[in-house]
Amino acid sequence: MTGSNKPDRHIAEMGIQFRRVVIIGVGLIGGSLGLLLKRKALAQSVVGVGRRFDNLELAVKMGAIDSYELVPQQAVTQADLVILATPVETYAAHLQAWGQSLPARSIVSDVGSVKGALVEQAEALLPDEVYFVGAHPIAGREKSGVAYASSDLFHGARCIITPTSKTNPHALMRVRQLWEAAGSVVTMMDPFDHDWILGAVSHLPHLAAFALMSTLQDLQESMPPRALNLFEYSGGGLRDTTRIAASSPEMWRDICLANRERLVPMIDAYVHRLEQLKECLQHVDGDTLHDLIHRAKVLREQLP
Helix, strand or coil: CCCCCCCCHHHHHCCCCEEEEEEECCCHHHHHHHHHHHHCCCEEEEEEECCCHHHHHHHHHHCCCCEEECCHHHHHCCCCEEEECCCHHHHHHHHHHHHHHCCCCCEEEECCCCCCHHHHHHHHHCCCCCEEEEEEECCCCCCCCHHHCCCCCCCCCEEEEECCCCCCHHHHHHHHHHHHHCCCEEEECCHHHHHHHHHHHHHHHHHHHHHHHHHHHHHHHHCCCCCCCHHHHCCHHHHHHHHHHHCCHHHHHHHHHHCHHHHHHHHHHHHHHHHHHHHHHHCCCHHHHHHHHHHHHHHHHCCC
């Protein structure tokens, strides 16, 4: 990171620095946020919390955190910002364990891909004088872990912040300024709207990629023993279509389960479209097949 550790003078002059930031879960996203906080001098101290000693040691060596704790309660008592960067299913247990230990007027935020009921739950579990602001930076890589962290991960990426009627305006402003300092394009959105939209454009495509890879494996196993390995003949089309299938199983299990109420009907809609394609083949209906493919092509070309 030669040349990238100099504080951003404009950001520093904005006065949005945090005195003590605690990142719960120092993986790809948490580690990248720590690197950003350090590079732009947005925090006097960044403390990491995790379960694996070797991972936390690596985070210190990389400069993503200044120090670490294995017990969250010991880390958060003096924090003015806590970032939840653990799987979304762990939020409630974390907040129940250390929420009451937070100082008054501190802020808790997150980086999770599901909001909705989780935001309501976080607001209910925290003391009245502690403020929760949901956030979702839409940035990542197929590789997980702090070893792949980068302070530039969020630059140019969208970050959705999900305030509610209970959100403290000053806390909301500070979290927004943090993500703007990261170079993110910040959007405000209702937490439940977030889950419907991200379910459609992110969670459903991941499930489709997982299913496609499993289908190919099933086809491979059904081939005669003398058949060659299907995957040895894959080209760019398969790699492009299934790139996200290499994502973290643990993370995506939790995301999909947390957003299951929206995903189940979306899967039905996707299966319906596959059935349409199947019917075109069964009935040798080239005209309808052409129209479906052409429609998909036009839509794909309209993606940003």
